[in-house]
Amino acid sequence: MSTSTREPTETRLDYRAFTSADIAAVHEYASDPVVTRWSTWGPNTLEQTAAFVESAAIAHRAQNHAAYSLAAVLSGHVIGSVAVWTTDFSDHNGELGYTFHRAHWGKGYATEAVCELLRLGFGPLELWRISATCHPDNVGSIRVLEKSGFTFEGRLRSHRAVNGTRRDSMLYSILREDYTQA
Numbered sequence: 001m002s003t004s005t006r007e008p009t010e011t012r013l014d015y016r017a018f019t020s021a022d023i024a025a026v027h028e029y030a031s032d033p034v035v036t037r038w039s040t041w042g043p044n045t046l047e048q049t050a051a052f053v054e055s056a057a058i059a060h061r062a063q064n065h066a067a068y069s070l071a072a073v074l075s076g077h078v079i080g081s082v083a084v085w086t087t088d089f090s091d092h093n094g095e096l097g098y099t100f101h102r103a104h105w106g107k108g109y110a111t112e113a114v115c116e117l118l119r120l121g122f123g124p125l126e127l128w129r130i131s132a133t134c135h136p137d138n139v140g141s142i143r144v145l146e147k148s149g150f151t152f153e154g155r156l157r158s159h160r161a162v163n164g165t166r167r168d169s170m171l172y173s174i175l176r177e178d179y180t181q182a
């Protein structure tokens with residue numbers, strides 16, 4: 001299903017690079033098994049969260065124009081991790097992803113963040129196609145993608161191997177022309 005990209009009527013989140021001072025805040029949601037239920041990672045140990053935050057900070061410092069891996073900040077508090085990255089330079093393809101603290105679900109923050117990721121992906125990253133995959137039962141994430149103007153392309157059979165079990169993924173995408181026409 002295709003829907004038109006919806007701009008949030010107000011923006012409440014700020015986005016910035018991670019620093020090591022963010023590890024505790026990120027770990028609050030990255031260690032929550034409800035948050036990571038449909039993810040290919042987690043629930044994290046503190047060491048895993050620290051490694052994620054450090055690698056995101058290093059990638060940001062590299063400034064190689066291949067990815068944005070950012071903290072989503074609400075009133076000074078990190079409430080989520082959001083990213084858009086190039087998967088294929090020659091074809092200008094990329095992906096995006098997002099995770100938010102459970103206390104802040106259902107308030108439109110992920111949809112607002114996707115709007116920013118699309119701006120970065122189709123802007124500085126110069127992508128032509130941005131895709132996202134999610135677990136077939138992750139209805140919240142599917143809804144975010146639909147609200148953000150993504151088109152459902154199909155079900156990828158046995159796409160991910162998570163904790164020794166293979167599972168399907170739902171594949172969504174948005175093209176530059178979808179984005180500019182919306």
Ligand SMILES: CC(C)(COP(=O)(O)OP(=O)(O)OC[C@H]1O[C@@H](n2cnc3c(N)ncnc32)[C@H](O)[C@@H]1OP(=O)(O)O)[C@@H](O)C(=O)NCCC(=O)NCCS
Nearest residue numbers: 035098099100105106107108109110111134139140141143
């Ligand atoms: C998926 C996730 C990012 C959504 O964040 P969010 O800030 O709550 O998203 P939004 O508020 O922008 O939109 C969520 C939409 O899903 C809907 N939704 C959420 N759970 C739902 C459910 N169980 N059944 C039906 N709709 C649901 C909400 O009602 C809302 O739609 P609406 O605006 O039409 O009412 C958040 O739940 C999360 O961090 N989950 C864990 C990590 C994750 O799954 N990341 C994505 C991996 S692909």
